[in-house]
Amino acid sequence: QQPVQSPQAVILREGEDAVINCSSSKALYSVHWYRQKHGEAPVFLMILLKGGEQKGHEKISASFNEKKQQSSLYLTASQLSYSGTYFCGISNSNSGYALNFGKGTSLLVTP
Amino acid sequence: DSGVTQTPKHLITATGQRVTLRCSPRSGDLSVYWYQQSLDQGLQFLIQYYNGEERAKGNILERFSAQQFPDLHSELNLSSLELGDSALYFCASSPEGDSSYNEQFFGPGTRLTVL
Numbered sequence: 146q147q148p149v150q151s152p153q154a155v156i157l158r159e160g161e162d163a164v165i166n167c168s169s170s171k172a173l174y175s176v177h178w179y180r181q182k183h184g185e186a187p188v189f190l191m192i193l194l195k196g197g198e199q200k201g202h203e204k205i206s207a208s209f210n211e212k213k214q215q216s217s218l219y220l221t222a223s224q225l226s227y228s229g230t231y232f233c234g235i236s237n238s239n240s241g242y243a244l245n246f247g248k249g250t251s252l253l254v255t256p
Numbered sequence: 257d258s259g260v261t262q263t264p265k266h267l268i269t270a271t272g273q274r275v276t277l278r279c280s281p282r283s284g285d286l287s288v289y290w291y292q293q294s295l296d297q298g299l300q301f302l303i304q305y306y307n308g309e310e311r312a313k314g315n316i317l318e319r320f321s322a323q324q325f326p327d328l329h330s331e332l333n334l335s336s337l338e339l340g341d342s343a344l345y346f347c348a349s350s351p352e353g354d355s356s357y358n359e360q361f362f363g364p365g366t367r368l369t370v371l
Contacts, residue, residue, distance in 0.1 A: 147298075175356045186258065186346060186362035187299070194357065201359075232299055236356035243289065243312040243355050248298035 146170055148235045150247035157223045157254045165218040165250045167233030176209055176216035177234040177244055180227075187232060190218075223254045259283065260363035262347050268369045274335040277366045281328055281349030287311065288330040289350075289360060290322055294343040305330055306353035334368070342370045
């Protein structure tokens with residue numbers, strides 16, 4: 146089932162912080178975060194696994210709340226380059242089923 | 257550059273026609289995924305192949321089919337095209353078959369316009 150992302154869109158000034166949430170109606174096994182700039186392909190940011198394991202870019206921060214079936218992506222001290230659409234993709238099983246992506250959160254960072 | 261290539265970049269065709277989209281994964285990657293991206297639906301997973309075999313299936317229409325060849329490139333075939341099939345189609349690849357743990361590398365996409 147498709148995860149729900151919130152907010153749908155956010156506008157920040159450079160240097161401000163933002164949090165993007167991703168919620169699932171089923172128990173989560175893993176959450177993936179990608180960023181897509183306009184007209185480009187999605188780019189991998191991070192994977193968070195049930196049990197606490199993470200892999201991804203060091204400058205990206207995210208959390209995985211198993212009980213709430215939710216993940217949050219933290220964007221701190223935002224830069225202009227952070228602008229884009231952020232997608233979370235979830236896996237509800239460790240048996241390798243494909244990811245279901247949310248509809249995305251559009252982030253615009255202004256000078 | 258992710259190392260994943262997709263051709264063609266743009267495709268314009270008429271309703272009722274059939275088209276083939278091609279994807280070459282990164283060197284060494286065994287899994288290929290196909291996604292459809294439209295404005296209001298985000299990234300919709302269509303199908304995954306791993307080392308030539310179908311691994312997972314999403315909301316892929318019966319008019320659509322895919323395959324992965326021995327050299328690991330993949331093709332997505334769309335037939336009896338409708339206006340609603342107009343979208344950006346992405347291919348992604350990963351080293352292994354378990355999508356829950358492996359990052360995916362996306363190609364630049366093929367923009368399909370059905371007139």
